[in-house]
Amino acid sequence: MINSFFKQLPEPYKRLWNSISLRRKKQFLLLVLLTLGASFAEIFSIGAIFPFLAVLTNPDKVLEIKELEFVWKFFGIIHSSDIFFFVTIMFILASLLSGAMRLLLIYATTRLSFGTGADISYEIYRRTLFQPYAVHINRNSAEVISGITVKASSVITQIITPILTITSSLIILILILVSLLVVDPMLTLASFGLFSVFYLFVARYYRARLFQNGSILSKQLTIVQKSLQEGLGGIRDIILSNSQRYFLSIYRNSDAAFRLFSAENYYIGASPRYIMESFGMIALALFAYTTGKSSSAINSSLPILGSLAIAAQRVLPILQQSYHGWTNIKAGQENLRNVLDLLEQSVLDENEIFNDKLISFNNQIELKAVNFQYGNKEPWVLNDINVIISKGSRVGIVGRTGNGKSTLMDLLMGLLSPTNGLLLIDGMELNQSNVREWQNLIAHVPQNIYISDSSIAENIAFGIEKSKIDISRVKEAAKKAKIADDIELLPFGYDTYAGERGVKFSGGQRQRIGIARALYRNSSVIFLDEATSALDSETERTIIDSVKELDENVTIFIVAHRLSTLEICNQVYEINDGRLRKQNI
Incomplete structure (x- = not known):
């Protein structure tokens, strides 16, 4: 099923998936299962908010809910004062479970992405070393070195980690939204629709810019690597010819451009979060103002308002993570192609025996x-x-x-x-x-x-x-x-x-x-x-x-x-x- 899914992806990601070992693919499947577990823990945490706030506002009414009678009987809860202790414990346990699962998910995602990156870097180096001599004399070593080191690392941070993050975020997001639809379908659809439209608009607006920046970054990175290699490799001649400023100029121009466009990409990825947080707080304030005109309405709406506020606190970071991951992926396209080209170098296996009659030299x-x-x-x-x-x-x-x-x-x-x-x-x-x-x-x-x-x-x-x-x-x-x-x-x-x-x-x-x-x-x-x-x-x-x-x-x-x-x-x-x-x- 996973292989079928990746066959539908654009060519670079399909090639990346094919280059990953079977062991890493199995770990990816386990990560999906772990994500499902983290999603249910998140839902449990959000679900515990509603009864917690309801007990704070009207504990007697909560005790009268027929669907929960079996819970009160099981725990021997008779008075409304006992409910508060029970839901508080449940809320604390749900929060701890949710936090623990998210930590475990981040740990597993990081381990898998960096482990895959190590495999890719090693495989590029292996294939490069086993290339024929004619290949080595016809290409720049700085390009290969930057591909093995920096560009392979950027594939981890710009491609693999964002893909894993987006995958887990989408699973968690879908299950959270399903649970929120039960609480208040109209408000959930309206708020989520607003957030989604905003992120889609921003993504469409910056898509071409991110791709262009990524191409520039890839080129400047190779120039930076080349200037360092040539400057340090020929240090004796540089000192004797007093040409330090020439090499410093090349390095400074390329490195400054690299960091400038890196900063722009970071800003594009990070800025929407703060805009949406402001809009979210404004929306909650307006909802509270509307319902706050009536004391009876505010009591009945407080649990819903609190649930949505906590859910928004969970959902907005997930949306931001997904968007930020997408910006990294778009900016990392050129690096990904460079790394895949190095990764797909054809090479004879160094352990393969090619000839039954080994060559000898006696005459x-x-x-x-x-x-x-x-x-x-x-x-x-x-x-x-x-x-x-x-x-x-x-x-x-x-x-x-x-x-x-x-x-x-x-x-x-x-x-x-x-x-x-x-x-x-x-x-x-x-x-x-x-x-x-x-x-x-x-x-x-x-x-x-x-x-x-x-x-x-x-x-x-x-x-x-x-x-x-x-x-x-x-x-x-x-x-x-x-x-x-x-x-x-x-x-x-x-x-x-x-x-x-x-x-x-x-x-x-x-x-x-x-x-x-x-x-x-x-x-x-x-x-x-x-x-x-x-x-x-x-x-x-x-x-x-x-x-x-x-x-x-x-x-x-x-x-x-x-x-x-x-x-x-x-x-x-x-x-x-x-x-x-x-x-x-």
Whole structure:
């Protein structure tokens, strides 16, 4: 039944419902049942008001009500003075029950909405991490980060929580109105009709404005995230170029616009409440004035007036909650679409086994008639590459900047797929079904080593939980990479924190940590992609000596600008205008 209901909703909400796990859907159904319980508690609380006020004005008359005779007999109530104590207790119990149920409902709603938000945020991050490398290099990371963090959170506050709140509010509202119709049908219909017409008018008036504001907020949020990321990421160059004001200007303009439109949305959502509260009090005053002209009328009308006043105190916040939830939903449309696009990224399951015959590397790597371009309208980066690399080879690749060296490495590592041609590992074609098995056998040491703000041991055993790190393997890898002596001189040794992006270490030390990381993995193939190009000659010599002493069964690819870096290689190729030519050593 719930699924059928959501199939009738507009496309974004249908997509959101389909992305929610079965466990959360079951919790949503339980929330609906809890809402029904809270609704009946609310009705019981309102229903207890009428006899309470009636006893205050005319207790003897209440005792004469035939429909309640069984209640008085059951509790042994004979005199009218006894009724007052009974209805007071009932009113207090009803109020406590109503409050407790509402607290429980708010707790359950909040837990469900934020739990669902956590699921969504995790799923976006999972799908993003498992996207092909080609996807990552063609989009802005700031947009993805804002989608995973801020925009996913806004889906909680602007979409999921309001939907749950509106659902529970409507159920409670309908049942309260049914109970009020019993007390005074005409006054109930008139007052509720007035309130509803007002909220519908306001909603229609602000609908387009909220949607427009939501689109602006989504764009400004991405710009804010981008300015922060670029400003903090390039802080050294910013300080040296004295360009702080430029980045501050971008941030201030975007952040100010974001907060301005957020404030406008909040005002649109909150303001009707105070108008309706004023109108409600005026209506009650007029009703009291009309009936107050007669003492007999005021006595008979006081219970009705009190019931309606308390009911209005319950109904108006519910109407306001529903309206405020609706404003959030309208303003959050653009964020919802952005989050759904990230949530629906197609990705192969990381736990799925794709091929019965796992790829292995025992003999050779072959590139056969390989061509590559980044897009249909982009120029060809590689042209007709044919080469065979035997296991254990030391392969050097040289060439001018922009001639395709790094692209060739990315193809060999399975990060990119050939536009035409084949990449064969021991005669087996490398493709999406076995590329992960190949990548488990290789390690990459780039020019700029990524060092996380964690211990040296965690950086060498990168991507492994701290409790599962084999410290003896860490030390052995560091020794082979000729970084062990430097680490052991530190006060905390392998537990020393590296600092953000490894700022506490020199360029050569970072490169050797990168090599140690590759060695920790026991990789069969190591790619050094211009890993020494930014180092001085002495440091480069030390690192090349470290590489030279590696196991002879490890295949090593070295990309470099200088031929001197490739002296340990037994095969050297030059790439020029996308074509690969073998060089004499």
